[in-house]
Amino acid sequence: MTRFYVNISKMSTWMLTLNHRCLSSKVPAKPTWKQIDPSTLPKPTTIDEATISHLERLALVDFNNQEGIERLEKAIRFADQITLVDTTGVQPMDSVLESRNTYLRKDEVTEGNCKQEILKNAALVEEDYFVAPPGNIPLKKKEKSYRPKT
Amino acid sequence: MSHTLGRYRRFTSNFQCSYSVYRALTRALHHGQRLSQNARAGWETVVGLEIHAQIASHSKLFSGAGTQFAAPVNNQVSFLDAALPGTLPVLNRRCAEIGVMTGLALGCHINRESRFDRKHYFYADLPQGYQITQQRQPLAEKGEIPYYFFVANDMKSPTKLSARIHHIQLEQDSGKSLQDPEQNMSLIDLNRAGMALMEIVTEPDFRSGEEAAAFVKELQLILTTIGACSGVMAEGAMRVDATVSVNKVGEPISTGVRVEIKNVNSIRGVAKAIEYEFSRHISLLEKGEKIANETRAFDAENVETISMRDKEKVHDYRFMPEPNLPPLRIYDNQTLSSDLSPDQVINVDEIRSSMAATPEERRLALQAKYGLSLEHCQVMLTSEGTEDFFTAVMNADTTRDIAIVYQLLFSILLSFTNEHKIPVDKSPVDIVKFGDTVDLLCSKRITYQVARNIFHQYFEAADNRPVEQMVDEEDWWIITDKTLIEEHCKKLMAESPKKVKNHKKGYRECGFHKAIVVRTQGRADPVLARQVVEENMGKFVKKK
Incomplete structure (x- = not known):
């Protein structure tokens, strides 16, 4: 949270020097600082190997090394600060447009019939089908451990 | 994704508060009777259904691509359906209207505000990497419909049963995958990707495969009657997932392990898949083995269910609100406001008044007006x-x-x-x-x-x-001239003395009345013919 405010402050300073006015009343003109007592935060999260392989599978990203895990743990630690914000009585918001209605389109065929263009993106095509790897094959479970041996 | 995007639901049977105590009691009594009727060797099954029905719309749920069945491969694909960057979903009005209509026909409460969510999967036939569905606030909830259960080989005694609808949600269909194990690849056709589906989820209100099949039949009739879905199961326009659990009679239903059977695409298949699963559970349980909480596919050819190995891993759908779609709001005559553009308003009262009569309404009308029996009404409706x-x-x-x-x-x-x-x-x-x-x-x-x-x-x-x-x-007028018929009868008796003997001794009925009808080219009054034969030959009494 601290870092967030620093960035905003940089931005608003920049805007002030350029225009001498604040573009949005919602953006504070000056940064505010608040020391957070780490003991008020939830317990630090440690990531086990099973979680890592699950995340790798979901994100299709390879964490690769211990450094990656540490970075992830730090990111979670940083995000832990948000738990200190009091949200009692505040409804969660999906989107800034949620007070509007979703737009309704007429039921008419206006798109499609563009097989050639669609298939341009395919690495491999066979008889107008996209070619993909077979079935739903789970990523191979890696045997290596990311945890340092203690 | 082998094209169902179902998921497990809470399987506890929770009566809604709106149900009166009386209703709950009679239901419980009736439930008990049905359980004992359908129990097998001390075991009973409880079944809940999820039905995916393709909405009969010209264009897809969120894009303007067409929806024809068996169109040329990958030719009904818009940029949104292929998940190209920079595209955004826009809701098809007709799909939302049909969703409301179906909700009304199934006796549901229509939520005045419903929302869209993303459900994530990794499948080659789902290019977005997620399906837009309605997880938190679906379009319609808490319905109930009556259906009729005709006991096999006994068309005379239909039982009127009732099933509760948990909710109805709008969602996108996936593309289709053709597996080619020999060349080690799958072929993807995105024509179906993004087509509009309604997922209709029932409470676990079925006690046998036959009951579940009877319900699907009624649902199919309702959807086709109101024009919501073609109902053609062979084309995949309706696909059924069944969640089956088996427990000892007398024990709570929560003791049974739930198994989900995916993608059954015929009504007979629904009954067979559930009955197969019921037997499989019983034989495993009696051997003291454990039932795995898994997803199985129905093999219609061999009439069995097979474990779907790639589904063993617990899915992490990572549901999240769909940020590109504001809520869908439904209005009624009371809440309608004049500053809304009419083409942006769906009015539930308007839909209700313009809807075709449901099968149940038509059955009741036919019974009341013409005194037709339930079976005859059913034949007429189907x-x-x-x-x-x-x-x-x-x-x-x-x-x-x-x-x-x-x-x-x-x-x-x-x-x-x-x-x-x-x-x-x-x-x-x-x-x-x-x-x-x-x-x-x-x-x-x-x-x-x-x-x-x-x-x-x-x-x-x-x-x-x-x-x-x-x-x-x-000259096809009826022959009611008794002497003419008698003539035929006498002639027949003279021609086949053996038949006459057999008839009189009680071995075998002569069937001369039918022969008389045939000899008069169908013109003889059959009642009179029978009477004449009886008068001449005596009533046939079978010898014991």
Whole structure:
């Protein structure tokens, strides 16, 4: 949270020097600082190997090394600060447009019939089908451990 | 994704607060009876269904691509369906209306505000990497519909049952994958990707495969009647997932392990897949083995369910609100405001008043107006156009004998229209000709066999004479001359003395009354023929 405010402050300073006015009343003109007592935060999260392989599978990203895990743990630690914000009585918001209605389109065929263009993106095509790897094959479970041996 | 995007639901049967205590009690009593009827060797099954019904719309749920079945591969794909960057979903108004209509037909509460969510999967036939669905606030909830359960081989005793609908949600369909294990690849057709589905989720209210099948049949009838879905299961327009659990009679249903059967695409298949699963559970449980909480596929060819190995891993769908779609709001006459553009408003009251009558309403009307039995109503509802035809014939002359009209329509006219594969309203036997034939039957001036001959003329010989003229010219009037029939009977007796002997000794009935009808080209009054035979030969009494 601290870092967030620093960035905003940089931005608003920049805007002030350029225009001498604040573009949005919602953006504070000056940064505010608040020391957070780490003991008020939830317990630090440690990531086990099973979680890592699950995340790798979901994100299709390879964490690769211990450094990656540490970075992830730090990111979670940083995000832990948000738990200190009091949200009692505040409804969660999906989107800034949620007070509007979703737009309704007429039921008419206006798109499609563009097989050639669609298939341009395919690495491999066979008889107008996209070619993909077979079935739903789970990523191979890696045997290596990311945890340092203690 | 092998095209179902179902998921496990809480399987506890929670009665809604709106149900009165009386209703809950009678239901519980009835439930007990049904359980004991369907129990097998001390075991009973509880089944919940999820039905994916393709919405009958011209274009897809969030894109303007077409929705025809069996279109050229990858030719009904918009940039959104192929998940190209920079595209955004725009809701198809018709799909939302059909969702509301279905909710009303299934007795649901229509949520005035419903939201869209993303459900994530990794499948080659889902290019977005997620399906837009309605997880938190679906379009409709808490419905209930009656359905009729006809016991096999006993069409005379339908039981009226009722099933509760948990909710109905709008969602996108996935593309189709063709697996080619030999070349080690799968072929992807995105024509179906993004087509509109309704997922209709029931409470676990079924106690056997047959009950579940009867419900699906009724649901199919409702959806086709209101025009929400083509209902053609063979084309995948309706796909059924069943969640089955088995427990000991007397133990709570929560003791059974749930197994989900995916993608059953025929009504018989629903009954068979569930019954197979019931037996499989029992045999495993009796051996003391554990049932795995898994997803299985139904193999219609071998009538068995098979474990779907790639589904073993617990899915992490990572549901999240769909940020690109504001909520869908539904209005009624009270909440309607004039500053909304009419083409942006869906009014639930308007939809309700313009909806076609549901099958249950039609059944009740037919029973009340014509005193038809439930089975006859069911037959009329399930064969297209017959209800209108029947009503038109009866409206033309309300004094007509309903039993004769029904018999002539379903036993004779339908056999011709089915053979020629034409709808009843396109039949060469129109309402006037049909009505005239009915009247001749009612006044006992022709026989059913002659009625069949008349229809044969219209269908096969392109004859266009009015009924009476045809009967007159062909000399097809009924033979009620007793002496003439007696003559035939005497002749038959003289021809086959052996049959006469067998009949009189009680070995075998002679069947001369039928022979007389045949010898008179179907013109002899069959009742009179039987009477004459009895008078001459004596009543047939089977020797014990």
